[in-house]
Amino acid sequence: MNRNTKGLTSFEELPGVDPAVESLLGQGQRRQDEARLPRTERSRKKKERERAEKRKPNRINLDLPVDLKKRLEQLAKKEGVPISQLVAFLLYEPVTQLENRAISLWGYKTASGCPKFECNLDLKRRADEAAHHDVSRKS
């Protein structure tokens, strides 16, 4: 068994290992590393973990078109804000408009092959329209 200077076995030296085992060992290693930190550092890490845990129920995964994701990243960087907050900021107005029927998804819905959803949204059309709207506004 290989031992590092702190008397723990280092899992980084493992050959081919089942990915699930590797991920559990990685987590174990992080716990062990954390246990050796000074008390203040340990409590900071603990608070960080608790904050992340609290945010978990509010989290969703979004599949964004590549170009939109890039633009959001650039904007977030330029404005110096977290990308998730920027997306939330930008969503407030259209969400209210959709709820009040000021805007509609009509014309963007296409049939979905997936049993989970009735329709998909034509995001390409939406992107083209946004680009066209931008050009005409500038001209």
Added chain:
Amino acid sequence: MHTTLAILNQKGGVGKTTTAVTLGSGLARNGYRVLLVDLDTQGNVADSLGLPHGDDLRRLLSPDLRCPIDQVITPGGLEGLDVIRSDKSTTALKQTLAGVTLREYVLADVLGNSAHDVILLDCAPSADLLHFAALVASDYLLIPTRLDKLAVNGVRDALQTLAALKRISRCKVVGILPTFYERVTLESHEQLIHLAQTFGKLVLPPIPQDTQCRVATRYGKTLWDYAPNAKALNGYEQGNRRVGGYLQVLERVKEWL
């Protein structure tokens, strides 16, 4: 054509029976026809499934009885799951078989007629005649082990036994299953690293230590029935996925079949 999987470790108390019963019932729930054979004189498979003890194994293998396999099978209380129970009479059976020629093939011969998709052999924690017969009858070997030094030595012993039977057994080791894993203890962590360093990809995702396993056995129910949310079944939460547990192992077993 069936696949035979032996669940074996020469060390006791490592979770062989729990593994056999949980995987057997899990496969049956997934539509496989499963035969679970108890080769241990303690007859704990019957206890785990809430069945009375019986001498099914003796009636199947004893040279003077040799009942057909379909006459000794007991329904396991779940559609698709059949059991061949064992009890203290298995001790006498082993003595009887000791004088039989080609005794290592005794299990392979009788199980050849089985109409099941999967046969799981729950072996006793000793290197006896039935232990060898199980390795000769099996296609694959799964070795559950606790994460302590003595149980890991049992893995080594099981592998040595298999190597000694190389000429008469086609059995391959498909996995070493760490059981009773406690992710917060340094010893479990160290032993899992040690196992992974020694056996690499053979080491399967571990089964978390879970009291529900013992409670389910007390009530004679499988974990799937008694505690479907048990940590031992579902593993640990890591982000938005689960790691370890019998559910993940079951998926691996299905890949071998």
